[in-house]
Amino acid sequence: MEITVRREDLVRDLQVIQGIVDRRGAIAILSNALLVASNDSLSLSATDLDVSVKAVCPARVKKGGATTLPARKLHDIVKALPSGSDILLRDDEEGFVSVQSERTNYKVATLPKDDFPTLPESKGAQEIALPAAVMSRLIGKTSFAITVEDARYYLGGALLIVHGDTVTMVTTDGHRLCFAREKVEGAKFKEERVLIPRKAINELKQVTEGEETIFFSRTENHLIFRTPRRTLTSKLVEGQFPAHEKVIAAKGPKVGQTKRTELLDALRRVSLLSTERSRAIRLTMKPGEIELHASSPDQGEAVETFAAEYSGEQVDIGFNAQYLIDFLSVLSDAEVTIELKDSDAQGIFYPTSQKDGDSMHRYVLMPMRL
Amino acid sequence: MDAFYAAVEERDRPELRGKPVIIGADPKGGAGRGVVSTANYEARKFGVGSAMPISTAFRLCPQGVFISPDMSKYSAISLEIRAIFEAFTDLVEPLSVDEAFLDVTASVRLFGNGEGIARAIKARIKAETRLTASVGVASAKLIAKIASDLRKPDGLVVVPPGTERAFLAPLPVRRLWGIGPKMEERLAKLGIHTVGQLADAKVTRLLGTHGLDLQRLARGEDDRPVVSDSGPAKSVSVEHTFDVDEGNPRALRKALLRLADELSRRLRAESLAGRTVTLKYRDETFRTTTHARSGRAPTNVASELFETASGLFDDVHGSLKVRLLGIGVSGFTEPVQRGLFEEESPRRGARIDELRDRVREKFGREALVRASDLEDEKGQEGRRDPEGHPLQARLGNPRKAR
Numbered sequence: 071m072e073i074t075v076r077r078e079d080l081v082r083d084l085q086v087i088q089g090i091v092d093r094r095g096a097i098a099i100l101s102n103a104l105l106v107a108s109n110d111s112l113s114l115s116a117t118d119l120d121v122s123v124k125a126v127c128p129a130r131v132k133k134g135g136a137t138t139l140p141a142r143k144l145h146d147i148v149k150a151l152p153s154g155s156d157i158l159l160r161d162d163e164e165g166f167v168s169v170q171s172e173r174t175n176y177k178v179a180t181l182p183k184d185d186f187p188t189l190p191e192s193k194g195a196q197e198i199a200l201p202a203a204v205m206s207r208l209i210g211k212t213s214f215a216i217t218v219e220d221a222r223y224y225l226g227g228a229l230l231i232v233h234g235d236t237v238t239m240v241t242t243d244g245h246r247l248c249f250a251r252e253k254v255e256g257a258k259f260k261e262e263r264v265l266i267p268r269k270a271i272n273e274l275k276q277v278t279e280g281e282e283t284i285f286f287s288r289t290e291n292h293l294i295f296r297t298p299r300r301t302l303t304s305k306l307v308e309g310q311f312p313a314h315e316k317v318i319a320a321k322g323p324k325v326g327q328t329k330r331t332e333l334l335d336a337l338r339r340v341s342l343l344s345t346e347r348s349r350a351i352r353l354t355m356k357p358g359e360i361e362l363h364a365s366s367p368d369q370g371e372a373v374e375t376f377a378a379e380y381s382g383e384q385v386d387i388g389f390n391a392q393y394l395i396d397f398l399s400v401l402s403d404a405e406v407t408i409e410l411k412d413s414d415a416q417g418i419f420y421p422t423s424q425k426d427g428d429s430m431h432r433y434v435l436m437p438m439r440l
Numbered sequence: 441m442d443a444f445y446a447a448v449e450e451r452d453r454p455e456l457r458g459k460p461v462i463i464g465a466d467p468k469g470g471a472g473r474g475v476v477s478t479a480n481y482e483a484r485k486f487g488v489g490s491a492m493p494i495s496t497a498f499r500l501c502p503q504g505v506f507i508s509p510d511m512s513k514y515s516a517i518s519l520e521i522r523a524i525f526e527a528f529t530d531l532v533e534p535l536s537v538d539e540a541f542l543d544v545t546a547s548v549r550l551f552g553n554g555e556g557i558a559r560a561i562k563a564r565i566k567a568e569t570r571l572t573a574s575v576g577v578a579s580a581k582l583i584a585k586i587a588s589d590l591r592k593p594d595g596l597v598v599v600p601p602g603t604e605r606a607f608l609a610p611l612p613v614r615r616l617w618g619i620g621p622k623m624e625e626r627l628a629k630l631g632i633h634t635v636g637q638l639a640d641a642k643v644t645r646l647l648g649t650h651g652l653d654l655q656r657l658a659r660g661e662d663d664r665p666v667v668s669d670s671g672p673a674k675s676v677s678v679e680h681t682f683d684v685d686e687g688n689p690r691a692l693r694k695a696l697l698r699l700a701d702e703l704s705r706r707l708r709a710e711s712l713a714g715r716t717v718t719l720k721y722r723d724e725t726f727r728t729t730t731h732a733r734s735g736r737a738p739t740n741v742a743s744e745l746f747e748t749a750s751g752l753f754d755d756v757h758g759s760l761k762v763r764l765l766g767i768g769v770s771g772f773t774e775p776v777q778r779g780l781f782e783e784e785s786p787r788r789g790a791r792i793d794e795l796r797d798r799v800r801e802k803f804g805r806e807a808l809v810r811a812s813d814l815e816d817e818k819g820q821e822g823r824r825d826p827e828g829h830p831l832q833a834r835l836g837n838p839r840k841a842r
Contacts, residue, residue, distance in 0.1 A: 244779050312781045350775035388775055416780070436778040 071135030072160045073107045075127060077151055077171070080112075083125035084145040086276045086300065087116040090123050090269075091141040102138035104186045105159070105167075107131045112159075115189060116141050121270045122189045123277065124301045136183045137161050144169070147176055190303045192294045195287040198232060198259060202281040202297065204252045208239040209275045211250040211431055214396045216268045217243035227267040229311045232259040232286075236428050240314050246393050246435040249318050253428035262286075264293055265311055270304035277302045317434050320416060322409030326355050326380030327422050330406045333360070334398040336374040340364045341391035343372040350438045351391045353417075355410060356384040364391070378408075387413045388438035394419075397433040413437060441521070441565075442572045442593035444538035445514055446480035449507055451570050460504040462488055467498035467506050477509050481593060514538075517569055524564045528557055533666045539588075541581050543666035555598050562596065579604065580662035586615050604660030609636025616657050623654075676712060677720070678703045679766025685724040687761040694812050696753060699767045700746035701810070704793055707740035712772050714738050717745055719752040720766030728764070731756055738776055741789035745769065 084103070092100035104115040112129035115122065148157060151171045158170040161180070169176040209228070217225040231238040235258065238251040266274065274295055278284055281297040288294065288306070295302040337351065344350050344364035354361040360378040365371035387410055398406065403421035410417050419433040441447065445463040450456045460483035465474020472494040479488040479497070486501035497504070518537045525532045528551055531543035544557050551557045554577040565573045574595035576587025583604050587597035599607045613619050613627050613635055632638050639658040656662075678699050686692055707713060715738045722728040731752045739745065749767045799808045 242780065244781060245777050247780055317780055345774070348775045348777070390777055414778075434780070436780050438775040438777050440775050 071105070071107050071137060071167075072131075072133040072158075072162075073112055074130040074132075074156050074158050075112055077148060077153065077155045077157055079127040079129075080148050080157060081145070083114050083127045083300075084141065084148060086125050086273070087114050087123050088141045088145045089273060089276070090116040090118055090121055092118050099138065099181050099185045099187075101140055101142070102181050102186065103141035103144065104136065104138050104183060106136040107159075108134045114141075115186070117187055117189060118269070119187065120267065120305045121273060122301075122303045123273055124189060126299050135161060137167055137180045138183055138186050139167055139178055139180055143178065147178070190289065190292045190294070192287045192289065192296065195289050195294070197285040197287045197296070198262065199283050199285055200232065200237060201254055202278040202284045204237055204254060205284055206275060206278040208237060208250050208252060209271055209278075211400055212239045212241040212248040213268075213271050213275070214400060215241040215243055215246055215248040215433075216271065218268075225312070227265045227307055227311075228271050229263065229265055229314070230286075231261070231263045233261040234259060240311070240318075242312060242314065242317075244312075245390070246397075246433065247314055247317050248397065249314065249430070249432045249434075251428065251430050262288075263311075264288060265307045265309070266293060267304055267307050270302060273302050317416070318432060320418060320434060322411045322415065322418050324355065324380075324382045324385050324410045326360065326378045326382075326408050326410075327405050328360055328376065328378040328408070330398055330401055330403060330421075332376045333406060334395060336360075336362050336376055337391050337395050337398070340372045340374050341395070343369055344391055348438065349390045349392045350388050350440060352386060352388050352440055354384065354386045355380050355382075355408065357381050360408075385410045385412060387417060388440035389417065389435060390438055393435055397435075401431070414439075441538035442574055443478050443480045443484075444571070445478040445509055446483070447571050448514060448517060450480060456505055458482065460486060460488070460501050462494075462497050462501065462504045462506050463509050464497065464506070465494040466508060467494045470495050470498045470502075472498065479504075517571070520569055521565055521571075521573075524561060524568065527564075528561060531666045531668050533668055535585075539585075541584065541666045555596070558596055558598070562594075578607075580660065581664055581666065582617065582657055582662040583607065583660055585617075586611065589615075605636075605639065608658065608660050609634060609639065611635045613638055613658075616654060618654055618657070674772070675714070675718075675768050675770035676703065676706055676710070677718070677766055677768030678706065679720055679764055681722075681764045682762065685761035685763050692753070692757070692762055692765065693750060695765055696749050696767070697746050697810060697812060699765060700749060701742045703767050703769060704740055704742035704745055705797070707769060708793065708797070712769075713740040713776075714769035715771035715774060716769065717748040717752070718766075718768040718770065719749050719756070720764065720768065721753070721756050721762065722764035723760040724763055725760065726763065729756065734771065738771065738774070740769070740793075742793050743789035 087103055091103070095101050100118060106113045107129060108131065110128060110131060111126050113124055113126045115124040147169055151157060151174060155171040159167055161167045165180055166177045167180055169178055212228060216228060225242055225244060229240040235254050235256070236251050237254060238249070241248050270293070277295060277297060277300045283297070285296045286294070291306055293304045293306060340362040341349055341351055341364055343366050345366045350364070352363040354363070355378065357380060358377065359375050361373060361375045363371065363373050397419055401421055403423050405422035407420055407422045408417060414437065417435045417437065419435065420431055424430055446461045449461055449463065461480040462476055462483050463478045464476040466472050474494045476488060476490050476492045476494055476497045478490055483501055483504050486504070488497045488501050488504070498506070514537055522532065522534065522540070525540060525542055529542050529544050529547045533541040535541060544554060547557060551560060558575040558577050562573055562575055565571060572594040574588050574592045576584040576590070576597050576599070578584040578587055578599040579601045583599050586608070587599050588595070590597045611634060613632060614624050616635060627638065630641070632641055635658045638655060641655070680695055680699055686695070716732050716734045718730055718732040720728065720730050733748050733752055735748065745767060796808055
């Protein structure tokens, strides 16, 4: 193998694949990226056996070939080299690859390419073309609510639904559920529902960047997301995503509106005196205003009141402040609508400007008993 | 409690026994400026009393052993005693670190009359803390308080209903609350020396409204309720003392399981769930330790309580035999995050507990028992049905049931 790659191309792709490699280093080969040079490109692959990413960048190939190199180390090296430089990769010595730029010369130890696991391929499975921007937005709107608890692995991902002319993503950790749907003009999707594991979601966001279309397919055991330059594969997760339709359909009879940033800032200020563990705050919606209150037995209490459009009966409800902050932070809208029922029922939050229709973003949050 | 601080020090330092012991400020050879907190009965013979300047105490009793108070120690013991009170009634109003009012009206059916409860409490305090307490039993707080002070140490004075006034009458007025040395002097000028005299006197105008209150007290009229300050329960716990110190791991696990079941039942009965599970462990040398672990979500599920408690037990249990095991749950007041899908997927253990409650309610306590309760400590089936057939045969191998 003897190739020349532009530093910027290599950094960008290494950035994507280094998120995949095994952090614990339990299996040495999984810390490495597979480099394959052929035609006019260099492909880089990494896998943790559950999720794999392959990225292809342009290269001047003098001599084709394949090898594996420690992904993180290679990323560090290439990043450290001067911008705009050309990088020469050459395996001229058994067990090593030399990485050269103008003045610097590295000799990096390799592992045998045959030790690298074979990555799953779509093998003619039927592909669905999705707009990459839509996927990216849906991930941005919902991925924060994916559970980080491993105990309920079936919640540990995002549910992707393509149906008719809509693409939907739903996430939940059992306490809250976030739902986002976008309409794709002119699309006619066959219905498909898949659970995308958390780690794959994080990668998918990167894979979609700068792309126009992403092709999605599933095989017996894998999900595959492909763009012309990148491929993400993920093992299918067993388990039933909870029935979210009922949760999403819920309505609260007490409806108020307020400025998103006012609510968000107030939450950040007031929650400073909520207990560290529960982050509990009390939200009181009364005619014309919302009051937030937090108290911690050891530290004291905090109250903030701000204007809201509301004319109904007063309602008090406890929430985890962080859960509210999470949602409000991914919105960009000026106003947010709050639907409540009573202190025991879920709160429903969505951007006020959102019209009833095919695109929607909705957050359902269970209260805390204070 | 009798000479509480001093009694604690005497208990923990046997060499003090028989000597005058004075707990309070440093006397600094007679130049100290603090006061006496407590003097033991030996020291009281020298005229030393609480609230007396420590320098005076030193003058009266220079040979006394002066000790500065160890409040954290006394508070811990105070909590132990409080727990004993709470075993008899939940209406406990602490007056100070070593005094409390108990309303046992509702406990009489369970534990016997006031006198019986008083004796039982005294006995438990003695057995568990090696300290003595004096108890007054009466229909009102004031009378009970005065009665408890009358025969210290280790006293028990019962004032039967209807005899309150007669009981108070011969006592000096100083015994009443609200009568200090000044008031005593004023009353003495009016020829009032005993409580009975005050009760009958027509002098209340001279003493103002305060006089009316005093006269009411003097007549034994005191209807203030015992107010428990504890509010909602902060913890619920159960414990078991083995008849013989227990070393068999099977038997110990079984005991824990029974405790977890019992605790779960009590928590569910009060609709409580807590995040923190505490294991109380006392070994054969009487060394007692407690160990706690907090979970993410509050629980009252028997299987979860058992799991946490046995985890703690495994960490603490060594080669010594066990005298006592207890499990407690606390952390009820913390905000609880509710779940979206609770109705659809209640916790497995919670459903089993609920079913068990229902079966027992319908068919009796013995209708549904744990397989482990059907065997004896050696793992043999022990219990039999009324006809003498071993119960185990119907329920499968208990060893697999775990």
